[in-house]
Each structure stands twice: as structure tokens, then as C-alpha cells.
Amino acid sequence: MTWLDQLTPALLVAGVMTASVVLYALTGGADFGGGVWDLLATGPRRKAQQRAIERAIAPVWEANHVWLIIAVVLLFVCFPKAYAAIGTALHIPVTAMLVGVILRGTAFTFRAYDTGEGASERAKGWTRVFAITSTVTPVMLGVIAGAVAAGGLTLDAEGRATTDFISAWWAPFPFVIGALTLALFAQLAAVYLALAHDGQELAEDFRLRALLAGGLVFILAWVAWMAAETGAPQLKARLLAGHGAWVVHGIAGGAGLLGFVTLWRRRYGWARAAVMLQTTAILLGQAWGQHPFVLPPNLTITAAAAPDSVLVPVLWALLAGSVVLVPAYWALYRVFRTAGRQAGD
Amino acid sequence: MTDLLAARSQMAMSLGFHILFAVAGMAMPLLMVIAQWRWLRHGDKAALELAKRWSKGTAILFAVGAVSGTALSFELGLLWPEFMRHAGPIIGMPFSLEGFAFFLEAIFLGLFLYGWDRLKPWVHWLAGLGVWLMGMASGAFVVCANAWMNTPAGFDLQAGEVIAVRPWEAMLNPAAFSEVLHMLIAALESVGFAVAAIHAWALLKNRNSRLHRMALAISLTVGGTAAVIQPFSGHIAGDHVAHVQPIKLAAMKGHFHTARDAAFHIGGYPDVERAEMRGSLEIPYLLSILAFMDPHAEVKGLTAFPRDEWPPVPVVYYAFQIMIGIGSLLAGLALLVAWLAWRRRALPTDPWLLKTLVVCGPLGLVALEAGWTVTEVGRQPWVVRGFLKTADAVTPMPGLWMPLLVFTGLYLVLGVVSVSLLKRHVFASTLPGVDQEVRDDVA
């Protein structure tokens, strides 16, 4: 059992972090995607679309958002060198992302809880802010992930980032990944919304949007692949090597195709599964491509990790916490999923 | 402005902003569940209405707290990468547990806010209770992390590298108990009085409102109880500081020269150049008594320590004065209200009292900020006392005045909007018609 021997606490934590990033994309990502469709709401059912989006996001977005916090906390607790280097070299995109996170969450809430004279006027302003920041923030998340994957974050002998604060992220590849992230989130949201309104006219609107976003994902994935040639050669080489890599490609591509077919045939339950699988495969592909580095090209998971005396108790805490967390999270979704179905418009 | 100063200002501004919303997340859910309990037990419609209104306010405040907290968890790395590189793993345990507490808090809050007619009433109430407990737990965990910066523990150093981390020992460091206790009470006190002020104001407009009377009774009970306990927990904190962080104590008290029979100063101003207090009111022996329970105990003065390890003395001194001034005032006010209520067997709503409550509304929050200033500025020049200087922890990123400006502008806007939203909710609820509906329902 050679691979089991290699399963160090550091790798386990890296696995948990990857899982929370995937979960963040599947849940919080879709909340961002909802904001994108809010911005692009058109046609005779424009108002209904926006209401459906609001209703889908409202009860869950704050909980979904915590997946990101968990990932960041694990990063600074367990891979402090990587966290410090990202905070230094990617200061500018991280700040831009934070501004987006702050404005989007607050604009959404302010709109929902505004009352009194002029509330509907102000609501238009909040909707604007919410929708625009829902679009910009995923791009920034993608830029950060793309910059890390591209291998532009290098450290000096003492473990400090060596950087001019710009060149690690100001390049085509990270921005292509940013666009891809946005398209993926938008596709997820459209598919979830189509499913929630299955059998209604509204579902047709979201079906069309899901198909469009899916097409964009395909194109952007292809562009990213091309851009990786010069933008992230090490990642690309990893993604061409070995069976594991091809399994991931196969799953991502297959799931993407399945998504198209099932959307076309209005089998939204299947479409949702397919798109979720596709997103997961893409993210796992990136994780796989980066492994064994947290920060390619030279900071490995092992070298970046905190001592085992930190990692092992944290892993136990994660396990213990999950025992409470998982059922609670599941209950939240159950309560509000049935609600969405009943709401009926 | 140097980059270091910009980074310190941004950190102070972000934390000072976040804490205002964080305390709301820690205390509002308690008020909410008390009101809801009254509805569930006595079928009192006004209580239900009150619980719903409070939960709307909480929703607004919670969202701002959540996003500003998210910003903080990145800002630690954006501004203090060297600090996080060394300290991140050591204080990882409270932060990881805090992550779970946040998660559960957000889940329960979603269930509570949107589950009014989807959950069974008692399940719904339990969700509200969960929000409160997890809010308090989040606060406790993050304060443990802060306490570690004051009294680092639970690790060994070897050639500048951290080895052999003992996470539980780090989390339960010497300052943790007194800081957590004092902070949790501070949250209930400051929010309790702020909420009481809002409802006192509404009662001045509309004296007979059952809803606002009940709101005042609940918030004053919570805030007032906390206010009476707070000086004791403050004393525990002071006792800890006296034994473990003597420079901070000296700065807090404007105590420049080591002495037995040390006096306690009120007002005046600490002249750092000449190393003496000027124009202050001196209460003999009191400092020795407060610090060591003995009028003749020796209390170390600032001059006993190297000059470059002094924190900015006037800031710490005045912040401490403000905190204890307000603490004494609110404790006194709480006792007065309790005495009046006991004598009359009813909630006192004399106009002078309501006006006093309105004026005192923001004071708890002021004390909260002042107390944090004592703790954080009093720790300077260290970010991790005795191990890492703030100046060595800062990011090499140039031009930090820019993000400082961006975040300050952003938080100003958010602050103004949150306040005006809450104001609109309160105004809407003081319109006579609204209360009439509740009364009609009750009748």
C-alpha cells in the first residue's frame, strides 16, 4: 500500500482544503452565478427571473460563503508560508476580490431589508452593485487561482515572497482562468435555477442561459489550454502526463457533454449532476496539476506545511466539527429546497 | 504616512469596524430568542412582532459582520505576512474552531431568518438559540487567538523556527480566560444598552407601546446585568495584566516610576518627556490595591523598562480611562434602574430616565472600542509580545495608503448605509399605526 504510506497529515489537510474549495464553487460559486444572471436578466420574465434568483440565494449564501473562510483559515494555519506569499505577491487581486465580496454581500442584504419611502428606488441601485460585484469577484478568484497555478509565486531562501507585486498575476493566463471561473459559476447557477423551476416557463429561460454558459465554458477551457502553453507550462506538462491526468480530462469532458445533452432534453436533475461533476473534475484537475506543490514551481506541500503537532489536532478538530456541521448544512438545504419547489413562480 | 503606519491604521480601522457588527452577532440573537420565548410560552403577539423586528436588524448587521470578517481573515496576510507565517499554525486551533462556529452560526441564522413558517415553532426557536451560542463561541475563539498575541504560549523556538507546537496550550494561554470572559460580557453590555436606547427613544414618542416596553425590559435586563458584572471581570483582566504584562499596566495607569503604595490617577495627562503624570486626581494606595490586593505592594513603573518598549502611553492611558469611566457609569445606571423597578414592581419609564438611556446608548460601544485600544495599542511595539515586533511583521508591499483609503471609504459607506437602514426600520416601527396593529392583534 505505497500510496497510503505517502498519506501524510499535510496531504490530508491539502485534501480537505481542496474539498472545501470544490464545495465553495458548487454552492457559493452558484450564488455568484445567480448574481451574473441578475445582471443579465432580460425578456418578458425579467422580474420573475430576478425574484427566483433572490429567493434561491437568500437563505443559504452566508453559510455557503463559509467554505471560502474554511479554506483560507486552513491555508494560514496549515500552510502559513503559502498564505504569506499569496498575501504579499497577490496583494492587489486579493484586495480587489475582497472589495467585491464585501460589496456583494452587503448590497444583497441591504436590498432585501430596505423599507420605507424610496426603498424600491434604492433597490435598483443595490441590484446593480450586487450584480456587478457578483461578476467581478469570481474573475478575481480565478485570477488568484490562475496566478498560483501558473507558478509565478517564488520564495527567497528565508521563505519570503520575491515579487514586484504585479507580474505574478498581470498576464493572460490568470485572466483566462478568471473568465473560465465566471462561466462555470454562471452555468452552475443557471442549471440549479432551471431545476428549481422545472415544468415552468422560467425553466426555459434558465435552460437557455445554462446552454450558453456551457458553450462558453468549453471555449474558455480550450483557450486556457492554449494559454497554458506559455502561461503555465509546468501545469500543462503535468496535465498531459500519466493515466490519472487523462481520467480527469475524460471525466470533465464527458460530464460537460452529458450536461449539454441532458439540458437539451430538459432532464434538469441529470444536468445538475453533470455540471457539478464537470466543475469538480476541473478543480480536481487543477489540484492534481499542482500537486505536489502548493505554490509551484518550488514550494511543495510538505515544505510549506506547519509541523505535524499542528496538523494532527487540526485534522481531529475538522473531523469532530464535521459531525455537527454536515447534518446541519444538509438540513438547511432540505428545508429550503422543498420551499423553492412550492413557491411556484 | 509610512507603510507601517498605513498598515497599522488599516488593521485598527478594519477591526474597529468589524467588532461593532460582531458584538451585534453575539448579543442580538439572545434578545431575539428571549422575545420569541415569550411568544411561545404566553402567546403574546407583541413578543412575536418584536422577535421578528429584531431578527431583521440582526440580519443586516450580521451580513456586514460576515463580510468585514472575511476581509479580516485575508488582511492578516495582506498586511502582516511575517506575523502569520510564524504565528498562523500556533493560533490555528482557535481559528479552525472559529471556522466551524461561523459555519454553524450562518446555517442556524439561515434557518432562523427564513424558517418562520417552515419549521416547527420550537425547532425554529432552537435554531435561534444556536445562532446565539455559536456567535458567542466565535467571539470566544477569536479572542483566544488575540490573547495569545499578548501572552504567547504553547510552542518552542529553535534558531528562529517554530517547533513543537502545543495547540491547546497556545489556545488556552494565560490571557485567554480573562479576555474571553470580559469580551463576552462586553458584547452583551454594549449591545444591550444600544438597543435599550433605541426603544427608550421610541417610548418617548409613544409611551404606551407594549412592544417597545417589552423591548426595553428585555434589552435592559441583558445589558444591565452584564454592566453590573463587567467591573468584576474587568478586575480579573486587570489582575492578569498586572502580573503578566506589567508595561501595559503601567501605561494604562499612567504609572511612570516603580513604587510601593502606588496611587491611581484620574484625568490629567501623562507627560512622556518628563516621565510624570500632570494635573491628575490621585487616589493614594488604590493602584497597589487594584493590582495586587495590598496597599503597600510594589507596582513597576514605565521607567523600569527600556524606553523603546513603551507603548504610546497617552493613547493607552486615555483609552483605559474612558473604558472604566463608562463601565462605572453604566453599572451605576443599571443598579439605579434595577432599584426603581424593584421598588415600583414595574418597568420605570420616567422621561428623564428614558432620555438618560438614549444618551447612554452609544457608550457601551465606545467602551468596547476603548478597551480594545488598551489591549492592542498597549501591546506595542510588539505584535507577539516578546517575540515579534510589529515593524518586522509588516508586508513589503509599497503604497499601503491606497488600500487603507479604499477600505476606509468602503467601511464609511457601509456604516452610513447600515445605520440609515436600521433607522428606517425603527422609524417605521414607531409610527402609531404599526403599534396599533399589534395591539389589535393582541386584543
Ligand code: HDD
Ligand atoms: C462594554 C465594554 C467594556 C466595559 C464597560 C469595560 N471594559 Fe474592559 N475591555 C473591554 C470592554 C469593556 C474590551 C473591549 O472587551 C476589552 C479589550 C480586550 C478584552 O479582552 O476586553 C477590554 C480590556 C480590558 C483590560 C485589558 C485586558 C488585556 O489587555 O489583556 C482591562 C484591564 C480592563 N478591560 C478592565 C476593565 C475594568 C476595570 C472595567 C471597569 C469598569 C472595564 N474594563 C469596563
Ligand code: HEM
Ligand atoms: C475580538 C474580536 C472579534 C470578535 C468578537 C469577532 C466575532 C465575530 C462574530 C460574532 C461573527 C459572526 C458574524 C456577525 O455576527 O456579524 C464574526 C464574523 C467573522 N469574523 Fe470576527 N470577530 C473578531 C475578530 C475577527 C478577526 C481578527 C478575524 C480574522 C481573522 C475575524 C474573522 C471573521 C470572519 C471570517 C467572519 C465571517 C464569518 C461568517 O461568514 O459567518 N474576526 N466575528
Ligand code: HEM
Ligand atoms: C475586534 C476587536 C479588535 C480591535 C478593535 C483591535 C484593535 C487593534 C488596533 C487599534 C491595532 C493597532 C495597534 C497599533 O498598531 O498601534 C490592532 C493591531 C492588530 N491586531 Fe487587533 N484588535 C481587535 C482584535 C484582534 C484580534 C481578535 C486579533 C487576532 C487574532 C487581532 C490582531 C491584530 C494584529 C495582527 C494587529 C497588527 C499588529 C499590531 O499593530 O500589533 N486583533 N488591533
